[in-house]
Amino acid sequence: MIRDTHGPVVCATLKGNNTPNSFQEYTMSATSMIDPRDLRHAFGRFGTGVTVVTTTSGDGQAHGATVSAFTSVSLDPPLAQVTLMRSSKLATFVKDRPFAINVMSMGQLGTCLHFAGKPMKGGPAWGRSATGVPVLAGNAATLECRPWRIYDGGDHLIVVGEVEHLEITPLDPLIFFGGKFHHLGRLVDGTPWEQCGDGHEAGWITGAAAFGRLSAAV
Numbered sequence: 001m002i003r004d005t006h007g008p009v010v011c012a013t014l015k016g017n018n019t020p021n022s023f024q025e026y027t028m029s030a031t032s033m034i035d036p037r038d039l040r041h042a043f044g045r046f047g048t049g050v051t052v053v054t055t056t057s058g059d060g061q062a063h064g065a066t067v068s069a070f071t072s073v074s075l076d077p078p079l080a081q082v083t084l085m086r087s088s089k090l091a092t093f094v095k096d097r098p099f100a101i102n103v104m105s106m107g108q109l110g111t112c113l114h115f116a117g118k119p120m121k122g123g124p125a126w127g128r129s130a131t132g133v134p135v136l137a138g139n140a141a142t143l144e145c146r147p148w149r150i151y152d153g154g155d156h157l158i159v160v161g162e163v164e165h166l167e168i169t170p171l172d173p174l175i176f177f178g179g180k181f182h183h184l185g186r187l188v189d190g191t192p193w194e195q196c197g198d199g200h201e202a203g204w205i206t207g208a209a210a211f212g213r214l215s216a217a218v
């Protein structure tokens with residue numbers, strides 16, 4: 001079982017047939033007992049990069065917000081995902097407008113804070129766009145997207161965009177971990193990781209089979 005460090009047991013390992021329905025019931029009952037502050041802290045233990053998502057408002061003005069919930073989705077078609085607060089202006093704007101995912105570099109802390117609600121003197125530096133969507137200057141990478149799908153995500157919206165243009169620079173990314181900003185740390189393994197982590201070529205089937213045998217033996 002899993003025990004909450006602040007009190008009672010919050011969930012227990014399912015016994016018997018772990019069907020999708022039983023797992024759904026398990027997660028729903030456990031969720032109602034989770035303190036949102038603990039959940040936020042747990043999410044914060046996952047180190048991420050930082051992005052600023054930019055688009056235009058109804059009157060054509062550039063608008064943006066700092067977002068750490070960004071992930072790759074697909075190479076074919078080229079899809080990327082950001083998760084936005086449902087109540088935010090940006091969530092309303094990107095539903096039917098192109099947007100850019102600006103991956104923040106180490107030199108863009110001020111820009112990152114600007115779009116998080118701490119305005120910088122003189123405002124951010126804007127760059128050139130290939131598709132007409134507002135983009136920032138000095139990014140580690142830039143993905144210019146058009147809306148592809150939008151999904152319900154509770155108090156957030158899950159926005160998937162199709163990448164129409166991208167730019168990559170050699171600048172180190174800005175890192176966010178534990179509610180604070182960090183620089184890129186030392187290299188742990190010099191081997192490039194260019195394969196799909198769950199593809200056949202990566203040995204996932206062998207690893208999964210070994211995991212199954214181990215689980216059965218416990």
